[in-house]
Amino acid sequence: MRTRPLKVALLGCGVVGSEVARIMTTHADDLAARIGAPVELAGVAVRRPSKVREGIDPALVTTDATALVERGDIDVVIEVIGGIEPARTLITTAFEHGTSVVSANKALLAQDGPALHAAAERHGRDLYYEAAVAGAIPLVRPLRESLAGDKVNRVLGIVNGTTNFILDRMDTSGAGYSEALDEATALGYAEADPTADVEGFDAAAKAAILAGIAFHTRVGIGEVHREGITEVTAADIASARRMGCTVKLLAICERAADGRSVTARVHPAMIPLSHPLASVREAYNAVFVEAEAAGQLMFYGPGAGGSPTASAVLGDLVAVCRNKLGETTGPGESAYTRLPVSPMGEVVTRYHISLDVADKPGVLAQVATVFAESGVSIDTVRQQSRQDPDGEASLVVVTHRAPDAALSGTVEALRKLDTVRGVASIMRVEGE
Amino acid sequence: MRTRPLKVALLGCGVVGSEVARIMTTHADDLAARIGAPVELAGVAVRRPSKVREGIDPALVTTDATALVERGDIDVVIEVIGGIEPARTLITTAFEHGTSVVSANKALLAQDGPALHAAAERHGRDLYYEAAVAGAIPLVRPLRESLAGDKVNRVLGIVNGTTNFILDRMDTSGAGYSEALDEATALGYAEADPTADVEGFDAAAKAAILAGIAFHTRVGIGEVHREGITEVTAADIASARRMGCTVKLLAICERAADGRSVTARVHPAMIPLSHPLASVREAYNAVFVEAEAAGQLMFYGPGAGGSPTASAVLGDLVAVCRNKLGETTGPGESAYTRLPVSPMGEVVTRYHISLDVADKPGVLAQVATVFAESGVSIDTVRQQSRQDPDGEASLVVVTHRAPDAALSGTVEALRKLDTVRGVASIMRVEGE
Incomplete structure (x- = not known):
């Protein structure tokens, strides 16, 4: 095993960051054995330096995240600040300094994933983010x-x-x-x-x-x-x-x-x-x-929480450190299919629609006609007189599979019927 | 992307192997894009060469698995033969020829995992086996x-x-x-x-x-x-x-x-x-x-079946091929904790025990005494007279958590009681 430690900069020390720091300390031997070299917490960037952080050497704490990332001796940056800025700039700066990044930042990855992946690849570094989706659940x-x-x-x-x-x-x-x-x-x-x-x-x-x-x-x-x-x-x-x-x-x-x-x-x-x-x-x-x-x-x-998210971050840390020692990188962005994203109108699914209708004969026939004319096939209908003074009844329609646009058209047409007093709710039916 | 293909030797072409070969052909473009180089099925070792195998070029089929593995131009061997031999020798030979291995062989991995991992490491090659445990479920x-x-x-x-x-x-x-x-x-x-x-x-x-x-x-x-x-x-x-x-x-x-x-x-x-x-x-x-x-x-x-197992094999194939192109290897055996394995007697769990007992007063007291003397604490007891001619009753005991050895001792002592006609079943209770 290599004895010179890999140096880790931790950006953010909230619920997740403090757990990452804690586990890095308490499980240092396990992490070293699994990586093939010890890992050392080389700096912790925080907003409020005066806050007491149990188990973290105060000498490591800094408010200058940029200086920490630019220090030049950092092997891996862990970003658990969240939000777009300053996280984005810090991650980009890390790549420019030849540092790999582990992030838990779903908002940033969803918004700027391609650019961040490109920066990582340009500098031959890793960008891992298992913790960004569904906490501890291995999914990415x-x-x-x-x-x-x-x-x-x-x-x-x-x-x-x-x-x-x-x-x-x-x-x-x-x-x-x-x-x-x-x-x-x-x-x-x-x-x-x-x-x-x-x-x-x-x-x-x-x-x-x-x-x-x-x-x-x-x-x-x-x-x-x-x-x-x-x-x-x-x-x-x-x-x-x-x-x-x-x-x-x-x-x-x-x-x-x-x-x-x-x-x-x-x-x-x-x-x-x-x-x-x-x-x-x-x-x-x-x-x-x-x-x-x-x-x-x-x-x-568990999809969230300090410990579960820290578990995902540390799993990535082990992988990124191993890659670093092996002078390689893990899989980067894979977007070769370039499949276009269709709008919601083209999604095909089933619908559950609750209508408030006039409680009189012929209403069901009117409603059914609207569905038929929009090309949305009805699976079941349940009609219930409320016996209320307004003379209203409830009509619940469950459709077969239909495009979302067709359903929207149907609802628009239903609203125009005199006998339909209101559309109480529309909900999709999935998982069948 | 590299244009020279990576060459794959497939050992075994049964339910899993034929699916691996089929997907390698039908999804060749996707595999190439994800790996960064095309993969080519360079040979298929089978027992019965006369069997018609749809979609597989008969010129690739051979009965000489050893010659295929020793050919010298193979990048990855996929072993889906199963069983200990000849799989073990073939895998070892593959490593000696600088070839990485993807295997679905749980029996072999369970018996000889350490030796195979050591051989892979000695030759700087990969041994991947996601398909050996729980089919398509990512677990390894x-x-x-x-x-x-x-x-x-x-x-x-x-x-x-x-x-x-x-x-x-x-x-x-x-x-x-x-x-x-x-x-x-x-x-x-x-x-x-x-x-x-x-x-x-x-x-x-x-x-x-x-x-x-x-x-x-x-x-x-x-x-x-x-x-x-x-x-x-x-x-x-x-x-x-x-x-x-x-x-x-x-x-x-x-x-x-x-x-x-x-x-x-x-x-x-x-x-x-x-x-x-x-x-x-x-x-x-x-x-x-x-x-x-x-x-x-x-x-x-799905824990088994041709397609799900092939999915796991091909996921490993992509990883091993990527490692090969990156001139690196994935994680090898990690057995540094060297934790000893305790015998079953030391396992602590709960038990559900059904006894056939004489249908008369005092039996429960006798049985409860035996449990107490063995140090196994009773959680619930259900006694049911069967009103049968043999004068037997059923006694169902559910214990608190106790070591397996203590439970075995209890059962032995119960069998010696005159009033216990038989131990109908003993089953552990888990997941609480």
Whole structure:
């Protein structure tokens, strides 16, 4: 074994960074044995240097991240700051100084992955980011390497723990969205500003990364159709139950049937209770991968949290250090298929539509005609008189598979019917 | 991209080999793009050359595997023959000729892994074997690489599809073992001689491989405690149901509580219906991994079959070819912890014991005394008079956690009691 240590600069020392530092210290011997050389924490860049950080030598702490990255003796930079800047500039600077990078930064990877990969390649260095998608769950490496000899057709997953916690609570307790969000916040599963999670931005970033890796192409964050969970109601969850389903926020990346394009989307959807993703509870993540030869694979585990994310970061650190010692690099960006990303209108799936309609004869015939004229085939209809003073009834329609654009057209036409008082909810049905 | 192709020799062209050859042909462009050079099937060694093999150029087929491996221009050997010889000699010869190897051979890896790894290292070549454990499910790579910065404490999995199919059928239909085995054979899930599967040899080989990788040590196949499923009865399954459990053949690799030794075992066990492994149906495989930082991860998918196994083989082929082009090798054997393997007697778990006892007062007190004297604490007891002419009753005891040796001692003492007519079954309870 080499005795001269590899030097690691840690950028960020929050929930994840402090766990990375802790494990690097407590498990130093194991890491050295697995890498073939000791690794040394050579510097820790933080925003608030006065904060006491247990187990970290205060002499290593600096507020000047740029100077740390430019020091010249750093072998690997671990970036766990998050956000676009200064992370992007620091990573680029690291590559320019011949330093490989391990990052947990999904927002940055989703936005600037291609440019960062190009910088890494230009300087002959590694960019690893297992921790950016689904925390500790090995997903980037299995997709990039284990399935490198296969053709992935579909990735379907729960990749955001906060929203899964909220939907799970709504499902088990019958609570409304706000009530479940409050509980998630109180328990630390949701941040004070939960926008990134509940509006699906976090899941969309992961979907962009996963789609790119799975289909060997580039999927921009703006090409991911995104709907959050803020409009999911207790009534939607109850409706799902009646159909033998539950509601999950899913990230879905698909290759089109003709193989010539791909789609990526994030939205709440009903999935059958018999589907393995239906039983993913609380803040856990799980991702289904369908590949031509391998068939259906599932990867399950904690999708966030300091320790699980640190596990993923350190797995990458070992790989990058081994590459460094072997004077090689791991797999870089693979985007050779250049498959275009189709818009949401071309996605084909099933729909569950709840309508408030006038409670009188002939309404079902009118509604059915609209569906027929839009070319959307109906699977089941359930009509329920509410016997309320407004003379309204509920009509629940579940369709066969149809393009999203056709469904949008149908809904537009339905809204114009006098007998349709309102469209209470539209939700896609997946996982069948 | 390099234009000169990498040459691949395929040893064996059965269910897996023919799929490997087919995908190498149909997906040649994708493989070339991912590797950075084309790969060419340079020879296929078979036993029966006269058999027609669709899509394979007959000029490539040979019965002389040794000559193929010794040809001198082969970059990678794919070994899908199975069994110990001639696979072992061929793989060793390949290394001696500077050729890397991808193997799907669990029996050989479990028996001779250390020697083969040493030969690969001596000659600076790769030995990859993702397909040897759980078919298409990425497991070897996640354990060797993704979790390289973590400490795995437990691996608990269903790693044999045949036995899972049989136990699943017994559970869903109430069938006995023989009946379920017949169905598995008729459907092609069990071989004509099912010994390797139903007696747990196949699962034990996988447990040895997994334990070695997970704990960075060596676990010999002879150090894996092995019990098959041939003695599992419909009554055991019914008993499990009454406890809210199901019966699965599990491979369990554990680090001892003091961290100073490991155990590896394969046996049928009751697991709660709420445990994710309980819902693994038919011939699917699934493996739980518990790591210190990552927490609980699960990997699920098809554990066998031509296409899924070929997917794993080809993923390894891409990695080995990339290593070859980069003039490097991937991670070799990591056995630096040299943790000893403890015998089964030291395994601590819970037990479900069914006794046939005399239907008279005082029996429970006698039985409870035997448990107490052996230091095995009882969790629950269920006594059921059968009102049969023999005057027998059933007594079902579920224990708290106790060492296997203490339980064996208890059972021996129970057998000596006049009032105990027989020990109907003993089964471990896991996954709680």
